[in-house]
Amino acid sequence: MKIGFFDSGLGGITVLSEALRRLPNESFVYMADTLHAPYGTKTPQEVRGYVKTLVQTILKEEVKALVIACNTATSIAVAELRREYSIPIIGMEPAVKPAVEMNRANGKRVLVLATSLTLKQSGYAALVSRVDDHGSVDSLPLPELVQYCEQLNFDRTELFEYFNRKLSSFNLDIYGTVVLGCTHYPFYKEILKELLPSHIQLIDGSQGTVRRLKQVLSERNLLASPVKAGQSQEGHVTFLCSSQDEAYVHKMERALEIYAEHEKIYL
The missing domain is CATH 3.40.50.1860 (Rossmann fold)
Incomplete structure (x- = not known):
């Protein structure tokens, strides 16, 4: 079977x-x-x-x-x-728990990337509440990234511009882990690793x-x-x-x- x-x-x-x-x-x-x-x-x-x-x-x-x-x-x-x-x-579910545990020693924050609907669900709020004792988890919806993936679009110039625009309001120095909270997003791990500061770890479920x-x-x-x-x-x-x-x-x-x-x- x-x-x-x-x-x-x-x-x-x-x-x-x-x-x-x-x-x-x-x-x-x-x-x-x-x-x-x-x-x-x-x-x-x-x-x-x-x-x-x-x-x-x-x-x-x-x-x-x-x-x-x-x-x-x-x-x-x-x-x-x-x-x-x-x-x-x-x-x-988004890998929030292991991400929080990875950052306990260094005091860094966690940034969860996911779809808008996932981030709005009560289950996600309950997950964060259960594992995030110190309020160290932030989230960012990236709905357009699903469409990039569905088109098998890996154009580096276009995607670098997209990620830079979406992340422009975040001080990435304070984050230790980025959670890829949608199963489409790991297709872009290589690009994210190049774009994000070297100390940031990527994790998915x-x-x-x-x-x-x-x-x-x-x-x-x-x-x-x-x-x-x-x-x-x-x-x-x-x-x-x-x-x-x-x-x-x-x-x-x-x-x-x-x-x-x-x-x-x-x-």
Whole structure:
């Protein structure tokens, strides 16, 4: 059986790439909700409806676990999905807790980059309240970055100008960690590393999400067995999208290649 991933578009591929690296014996199905992307500009009620429909579709692929590879969708719909379905459902949240912990010793602040909708959710406010004892977390919505990613736009001049404009009001010297709180944003880690002061660390939720996925699969005896000599290697990914757009399927395949190259991960 496969592990299901879904997102509004290409963003969840950053999480899928981590899963391919850490779970090399598994096969995956990744579905993008191209009919309704981007989620970050929709109302919570709209996103909840889109997610429920998408889950019903992806479950037809006989998946043994499901990863909501989208911070916005997780914050809005994960609790309801877990009540409705018995398979493991792994969600995502901005990596605020590890970012705060990384800065405890140096007194630096944390800057969370995310979609407007994620930052408005009560779940995000509760997360920050729970882990940020000293009021050290700031946030910045970057909705346009999702569209850059969906266009596979990596034009350095354009993106440097965009980030400089968005960050111009922040004194970056006081920050120790920047959280990439949308799964689209890690596509731009290389550019951010060049632009931000060298002392700033970048962190996203992909590693923690996949660690949790692996733990849950192990606890439920759902991990795929290692490939034996002479058998074909697993690790296959099936890409689907709600619009059934073949061109977008090819774009997802290309996005995975691009991200793997950026991460120096050899799948």
